[in-house]
Amino acid sequence: MDNLPPEIEATLARLSAYRAVRGVMILARAAGGAGGGIVQSTGAVFDGDSGRRYAGAVERVVAATTSAVATVEEGDQLRLMRIRTKRHELIITPDDKYLLVVLQDPQ
Template identity: 45%
Template sequence: MLATQAMADSHATSTSASQSHVTPPELEQTLTLLTSHRSVLGYMLLSRGQPVTIIRHSGVVFEGEQGKKYASAIARIVQSVQTGLEEVSGGHNEGDDIRFMRIRTKRHEIMISPDERYLLAVLHDPATT
């Protein structure tokens, strides 16, 4: 639950992180808080460009090729959900962008906070409290 609140808080404080790739102090504090929570397996800060690039990550699950796969999948998930919302609204959802998503599997939960310039994704183990 702490990770969820930190992600929601980071949405408002970190919108300039990907433009210069310099992390503002507020985002640094949020990322430190996220990584200190024992259920958090890692996070990824991704660009919204094509191709999606990893700006920053934490956790072995997001390293190397596996990290690239996660980055690509996260970008596809966000795009797919946005497209689906546009389809069901008949194009009348102007300005109604996705703010936060949670996807839970048997083993993990991924929380995604999209912004117009970046995506923040946090992977955690919901069984760990």
């Protein structure tokens, strides 16, 4: 895993401390929109194969949604996504270099 700047480490720790948060994951965004992989994660939900499955799914959803937003409104950008299922809620914040993913219990 890459060495992250202290402010990102602090954000990871702060987010992970919330009671409803099951895990936090940071994904690198590779050039050309391809997935760059997991940079760092917290929470058992993102361990091993489960983490890789979540990472792949999030990368695909973000790529498709980014494309859809650009198609609908030229020049607009995706800033935040919330995806709620029966069991969990994913909060995804895309950046030029990283994707921040928070998985929490719905409230």
